[in-house]
Amino acid sequence: MTRALITGITGQDGSYLAELLLDKGYEVFGFARQTSWYRPNCASHLAHRVTVLFGDMTEGTDIGNAIQESKPDEIYNLASQSRPGESWATAPETLLVNGLGAVRLFESVRHNRPNARVYHASSSEMYGRTASGPQNESTAFNPANPYAAAKVYAHHMAAIYRDSYGLYIASGILFNHESERRPLHFLAQKVAYGAACASLGIANSPDRNERGRPIVEDGKLALGNLAVARDWGYAPDFVRAMWMILQQEKPADFVIGTGKLHTLNDLCEAAYRCIGLDWEQCVLSDPALVRPLEPGNSLADPSRARKVLGWQPTVSFEEMVAKMVRAQVKRLQSLIDN
Numbered sequence: 362m363t364r365a366l367i368t369g370i371t372g373q374d375g376s377y378l379a380e381l382l383l384d385k386g387y388e389v390f391g392f393a394r395q396t397s398w399y400r401p402n403c404a405s406h407l408a409h410r411v412t413v414l415f416g417d418m419t420e421g422t423d424i425g426n427a428i429q430e431s432k433p434d435e436i437y438n439l440a441s442q443s444r445p446g447e448s449w450a451t452a453p454e455t456l457l458v459n460g461l462g463a464v465r466l467f468e469s470v471r472h473n474r475p476n477a478r479v480y481h482a483s484s485s486e487m488y489g490r491t492a493s494g495p496q497n498e499s500t501a502f503n504p505a506n507p508y509a510a511a512k513v514y515a516h517h518m519a520a521i522y523r524d525s526y527g528l529y530i531a532s533g534i535l536f537n538h539e540s541e542r543r544p545l546h547f548l549a550q551k552v553a554y555g556a557a558c559a560s561l562g563i564a565n566s567p568d569r570n571e572r573g574r575p576i577v578e579d580g581k582l583a584l585g586n587l588a589v590a591r592d593w594g595y596a597p598d599f600v601r602a603m604w605m606i607l608q609q610e611k612p613a614d615f616v617i618g619t620g621k622l623h624t625l626n627d628l629c630e631a632a633y634r635c636i637g638l639d640w641e642q643c644v645l646s647d648p649a650l651v652r653p654l655e656p657g658n659s660l661a662d663p664s665r666a667r668k669v670l671g672w673q674p675t676v677s678f679e680e681m682v683a684k685m686v687r688a689q690v691k692r693l694q695s696l697i698d699n
Contacts, residue, residue, distance in 0.1 A: 369439035376403035418462030536618030541688035555582030557689035618661020
């Protein structure tokens, strides 16, 4: 039985990946902080199917102990401070977790499990304010926030450890991927939540945004720059790509995305169309929610993944948004009923 260790198992990607690997007959270990695991999380329903090892990505000893105990054949490093917009307020922590945490994992693999295959989660945020597009594996990085800068550091260190020590470390440069399990502080989920509130007639939402205000206030969903454009895909499709990357004979980096660009306007239109409302009557742009330095248009060129991995997305942008809106309506309705 193949053994896999997933850091960040409590998050959206970690939980979907755990399900995928369990379905393939893997023995799955998760690495998480106790505080994250013991409160409700995306992988809570898997508690009796996975073995969770507790620790912190900023502690090399914790990572080493987890690798020694799980003896994994495959390691998926998904642990991250995952909020680019909020990384301005937590820049030191973001570097410790996203940058140095990854290096501590690579170092532990080198000493304790050198034959393991390692998938490292890189990010399209690394391209930042790039002038070229769409972005592929050769596009230069130009990070526009602390989160992206930490990811660039870890991405380069992954290649250095791979080339210097002969380790199997492959990075997936994943573009935006969403699902029903996305936390509310992520943009696409916030839009789905706003549409759900409008559907149920909730003028002032119980959940709050990063400014401490209701996400929906006086019937309006407050967002930042409505002209921002992203390549949005469905998370279960993307975790399938992670597994496919580690099945290759030799380690290599891959850009994973849909290759289709949508603006935040498009996202709002798709979400509110699901409930039969005009998004322009329900959404406003709040300058206080605009990032200090906004990345450029983020569009993937996934041609290498299509050619080498045989990977392509199966869920469209519109289907993804509809799934998210339905899930938020169901969640909010249950709160109302109770």
